[in-house]
Amino acid sequence: DQQVKQNSPSLSVQEGRISILNCDYTNSMFDYFLWYKKYPAEGPTFLISISSIKDKNEDGRFTVFLNKSAKHLSLHIVPSQPGDSAVYFCAASALGGTSYGKLTFGQGTILTVHP
């Protein structure tokens, strides 16, 4: 049972345009969401996060939007740069209890930004 889904395996955009990566979740207990970026043969690196008490969090070119009623979040990258080409993972966690730092990851979306 995939509790976090990234339904687009890949996305291709032109340099300077907006990249929008989507993520859906099914577990209502999730209340903290993160995006990770991964280059080939490397470990993922943390990009941006959002708590369920917010609906938007911005960090430079990266903005994450959360729609709790739809159980949907998205990552916007504006403007996109060739160096953004990587695999992007969406992850979710339920705070408190025994969840600690355990994250449930989506399948990932391969973003390619063309010069």
Next chain:
Amino acid sequence: DGGITQSPKYLFRKEGQNVTLSCEQNLNHDAMYWYRQDPGQGLRLIYYSQIVNDFQKGDIAEGYSVSREKKESFPLTVTSAQKNPTAFYLCASTLDRGAAGELFFGEGSRLTVL
């Protein structure tokens, strides 16, 4: 520099052999995790440890074992009981074991069973 070191980066194993993947961190993080990545799938949690001498099974623990004798170290053994061990293995850690914090990952170890 502080970070997480995984070794070896690449490992080949014959069927029926156990193999141990090393993970060391000097971030003074409390919790450590092992994830597995397969093509087209998200990272899946194998085992995690929140304090020394204690660890918990994740979602796909069968065929794996771990130990946490020191805060800095969390080795993963892939046993012969693991039916499909060929994968990319990622070790991670977090500072705060009481809340969902961002994970810091190592560079990974790619295991191939011949």
